Amino acid sequence: KLNEDVGDDAEGYRRWQLRQKAHNQLKPPTREAADEAYEPKPVESQLEEAPVVKEEAILRFGETGNFEPSARKISSKPGENGAAVKLPSNERMKAEITINEFGFNMVASDKVAMDRVIPDTRHKECRFWHYPESQPSASVILVFHNEGFSTLVRTIHSVVNTSPPELLKEVVLVDDFSDKRHLKTELEQYVEKEFGDLVKLYRNSQREGLIRTRSHGAELATGDVIVFLDAHCECNRNWLVPLLDEIRKDRTTMAVPIVDGIDFNTMAYTPVYGADSHFSGIFEWGFFYKEKLVPQRELNKRKHMSEPYRSPTHAGGLFAMDRKYFHELGGYDPGLKIWGGENYELSFKIWQCGGSVKWVPCSRVGHIYRNHMPYGFGKDNDPFMSPIHVNYMRVVEVWMEDEFKEYFYTREPSFRGYPIGNITKQLQFKKEHNCKSFRWFMENIAYDVYEEYPKPPPNKAWGEIRKSGSSLCWESGSGQPGHTVGIMSCHGAGHGQLFRLNVQGQIGTGERCIDSQSGGILHVIVCAREPSGPWEWDKGSGMIRHKELNKCVDIGTDHKLHLKSCDNKLSSMKWEFKEVFPW
Ligand code: LR7
Ligand code: MN
Numbered sequence: 168k169l170n171e172d173v174g175d176d177a178e179g180y181r182r183w184q185l186r187q188k189a190h191n192q193l194k195p196p197t198r199e200a201a202d203e204a205y206e207p208k209p210v211e212s213q214l215e216e217a218p219v220v221k222e223e224a225i226l227r228f229g230e231t232g233n234f235e236p237s238a239r240k241i242s243s244k245p246g247e248n249g250a251a252v253k254l255p256s257n258e259r260m261k262a263e264i265t266i267n268e269f270g271f272n273m274v275a276s277d278k279v280a281m282d283r284v285i286p287d288t289r290h291k292e293c294r295f296w297h298y299p300e301s302q303p304s305a306s307v308i309l310v311f312h313n314e315g316f317s318t319l320v321r322t323i324h325s326v327v328n329t330s331p332p333e334l335l336k337e338v339v340l341v342d343d344f345s346d347k348r349h350l351k352t353e354l355e356q357y358v359e360k361e362f363g364d365l366v367k368l369y370r371n372s373q374r375e376g377l378i379r380t381r382s383h384g385a386e387l388a389t390g391d392v393i394v395f396l397d398a399h400c401e402c403n404r405n406w407l408v409p410l411l412d413e414i415r416k417d418r419t420t421m422a423v424p425i426v427d428g429i430d431f432n433t434m435a436y437t438p439v440y441g442a443d444s445h446f447s448g449i450f451e452w453g454f455f456y457k458e459k460l461v462p463q464r465e466l467n468k469r470k471h472m473s474e475p476y477r478s479p480t481h482a483g484g485l486f487a488m489d490r491k492y493f494h495e496l497g498g499y500d501p502g503l504k505i506w507g508g509e510n511y512e513l514s515f516k517i518w519q520c521g522g523s524v525k526w527v528p529c530s531r532v533g534h535i536y537r538n539h540m541p542y543g544f545g546k547d548n549d550p551f552m553s554p555i556h557v558n559y560m561r562v563v564e565v566w567m568e569d570e571f572k573e574y575f576y577t578r579e580p581s582f583r584g585y586p587i588g589n590i591t592k593q594l595q596f597k598k599e600h601n602c603k604s605f606r607w608f609m610e611n612i613a614y615d616v617y618e619e620y621p622k623p624p625p626n627k628a629w630g631e632i633r634k635s636g637s638s639l640c641w642e643s644g645s646g647q648p649g650h651t652v653g654i655m656s657c658h659g660a661g662h663g664q665l666f667r668l669n670v671q672g673q674i675g676t677g678e679r680c681i682d683s684q685s686g687g688i689l690h691v692i693v694c695a696r697e698p699s700g701p702w703e704w705d706k707g708s709g710m711i712r713h714k715e716l717n718k719c720v721d722i723g724t725d726h727k728l729h730l731k732s733c734d735n736k737l738s739s740m741k742w743e744f745k746e747v748f749p750w
Contacts, residue, residue, distance in 0.1 A: 222299035224412055226471055232296045234331055234408040239284045246279035249286045249436030262432075269315040270537030271399065271431045276317045279434050281324040285533060287404050288427050290442035292473035293529035302411040304336040305487070306390030310380040311398035312343040313542055314350070318399040318535060320357060323366060329402040334411060336390035338362070342370040343380040374545045376505030376554075382498040385490065394487040396532065401429060401436065403531040410487040410530050413475055418489040419522035421514065423448075423481045424530035431538045438531070447478030447526055449613060451620045453578040454511065454559045455678055456482060462615045475525040479518070479613035483510030485532050496520065497596055500561060502588050504547040506540075508558030515566040518612050520602040551660070551750040557587050565593040567605045574622055577669075578678075580629045581661055581748050623698050628706075628744035629667040631657050634722065635709050635741035640664045641728065643676045643691050652681060652689040653727045661749040668744070672714065673700030683713060689720065689728040709741030 245252040252275040254262055265273035307326050311319055323338055340358070342350060358366045369387055371380060385393050392414050394407070406424055413422040427438045440446050445461040465476050496516055499509050514524050547554045560582060563575045576583050596602075609616065632641040640657035642664055644650045658664060667675045673694070674681040680694035681702075703712045710733055711720040719733035719740050734740060 221416065222301075224296050224298045226292060226296055226473075228292075228295050230297075231294055232298065232405070233300065234298055234405050235294050236329070236404060239282070239328075241284045242280060244278070244280045244283065246275070246283055246434050248284050251430065251433035251435035252278055253433075265315070266432065266538060268541060269313075269318075270539055270541040271315055271318055271535050272433070273315045273317065275432065275434050276315060276321070279317070279321070281317075281321050282328050283321075283401075285401055285403060285436045288438040288442065288531050289403065290473040290528055292471055293405070293409070296409070296473070296529060298408050298412050299415070302334055302408060302415055303391030303489070304334055305330070305392045305394050305407060305411060306337050306339055306388035306490070307335065307394045307396060308339045308341065308381065308384035308388055309396055309398045310341045310343055310377055310384055311345065311350070312374070312377070312380075313345045313347050314398045316349040316354070319350075319354075322396065322398055322400045323358070323362065325401045326396070327362065327365065329404060330407045334407060335365070337364075337388070338366045339384050339388050340366060340368045341380050341384040341387070342368065343377065344371045344374040374547075376503075376544075376547060378499050378503045378505070378509045378558075379501060381509075382501065385493055385498060388490060391490060392487050393490045393493060395485065397484040397534055399429075399535040400485065401533040403427065403533065406530040406532055409475075409527045413525055413527060414487060414489050417523070418492050419517070420488075421481070421517055421522065421524045422475070422487045422530070423478065423524065423526045424485050424532045425526060425528055426482060426485060427531055427533040429533045429535040431535055434535075436533050442528070443472065445476060445526070445528065447476070448480040448482060448510075448514075449616045449619070450480065450511065451578075451678055452574045452623055453678055454508065454562075454575065456480075456510065457619070458482075459615065459619060473528045475527045477612065478524050478526045479608075479616065480514040481510055481524060481526070483507075484534065492522070496522075497592075500565070500590075500593055502561055502590065502593075503558045504554035505544045507555035508562050511559075512562045512566070515562065515605070515608065516602070518603075518608050519566060519597070519605070520600045549750070552582075552585055556582060557585065560585065560587045561590055561593070565590050565597065571605045571609070573625075577623045577626055577667070578675075580626060580667065580746070581665060584748070585750055619696065621696065621698055624669045624671050626667045627670050628704060629665070630744045630746040631659070631664050632666050632711075633657060633743050633745050634739065635743050636738075639722075641666060643679070643681070646677050646679050646691055648679065648691050648693050650691045651727050652691065654722050655726075657745075659747050659749060661747060665747065666744075668702060668704055669698060669700075671699035672702045673698050674702050683716075683730050687730065688723070689730070704742065704744070708735045709743060710735060711740075711742050 241248050254275060258274050262272045262274040309322060326338055355368060358368055381395055392411055410422040413420045427436060429436050445466060446458045447461045449457050449459050451457055461476055469476060500512050503509050517524055544554055563572050638657045639654050641652055642655040643652050644663050646663055665676060679691045681689055682692040683689045701713045701715045703714050712733060713730055716730060718730035720728050721731040722739040723729040
């Protein structure tokens, strides 16, 4: 019985594991038995059969759901019930070293139990869903590169502890060419001892990046459904079944859990979103991933608050798909490098070629957000163009038509023309499968992107903004809102020296904009929703004027940019845009 209580103590946990082992040793049916089961029936009898009603999940209050596990016991260990771990001051130094190495505090993580209880962050309804018993089996795939030990291993424990053993076919670990000692025999022995055959460990013979490593994992997996998680997650109660149920109903659905946060420093487990507020994944035109409240129109399609809803895209790391469907779609574009953009590639492909992406409120999984990315990009790195951007461009060139491509290149003008490798296979796939246009996607699925990010008007000028005839450039530094804009020697590498003036008078840099307090210093702001602004550049005089204040940009003695009364005789008020292609 799936919901049979195994007990909350160590003995119960053993029993749970034994059950899993036994399940794994079940023999598959013989070829003959399988053939017999699938013997086609004569047409007459098929006609007599009652129409098949697909089984539905039922919400029945007062009666706990069939897959709902009983609550585990909270122990007295640090981090229990998702609490923050407090370190004594003498361990702080060591903790900092691990944060530097892994992006997480491994000293804190090492103190947290492998089977700690985390708070149930789901909507209250979730406990009362009764799902059809017959569900596809799952392979949970974890790819990893130089991860910490206890965070990785806790992810496996958590998957095993929270998944019905009948449905968890295997956990597939794929090591993306890590070089840490603890990920060699120590990991092999631990996994073998704790999980036996349930967990399989494979290793890449060279660094492939997370995207190709996931594709590799999907090829090695044998379950009906593949579920990807980052290698630093903790699964919440009954997270798996609600995902599987969406795929059981429609095998072309990508089912996405709601991601809770685990603090990199204290391991505290906290929801990012409350159970009553529904968010979905979107993007701005430079492809920074964003989340936004789901439009009411989408929510109204459902009967209950806890039911899944459609989303344009997702963060990338955590999702479930029918394994064969993933392969039918060609998996990820193998030309994508290391990290980034694969979430768009897969979600655009799914939506445009007839499937759907759904976020599932009753499935919650915690993820440790790192404090920094602790690894480099290996040989995929190029000093002048991040592989992330090349990935974005592959997605743009394959899945967007001219109009939408243009919005991307308006936001990132210096990327135009960078070689992105061969995409004929991807374009061919799109054609052969009669995939819909990006316009269709924007109008029907991602329509509310425009609410936050209206179509950007074209640039009037872009590039470095140089003091005429000099090598002094505008510099927005970190680009953080509030950062002042100063003057520095031009470096030609883009970043904080790349600005765009659009035809509606807005000056942008990256995803941010430039403003000035009345008459004060120029500084970085979060762009207003409307892509317009007060700026005007007169190519002839070189002056950049704030139209509303009728003042011009000048260099102050503090090397920052100030608004002063316009004077076309001042050389410090003459500016020219110089397009740069840092690659
Ligand atoms: O070269 C690599 N090889 C790997 O196997 C680099 C990474 N990895 C592994 C790594 O060990 C980890 O298990 O890949 C997984 C993801 O890498 P992270 O944790 O460094 O990525 P992230 O959490 O910073 O980034 C998010 O965006 C990525 C874009 O490519 C991936 O889609 C990540 O899965 C994704 N993470 C999430 O979606 C978690 C939740 C929300 C966020 C952010
Ligand atoms: Mn991650």
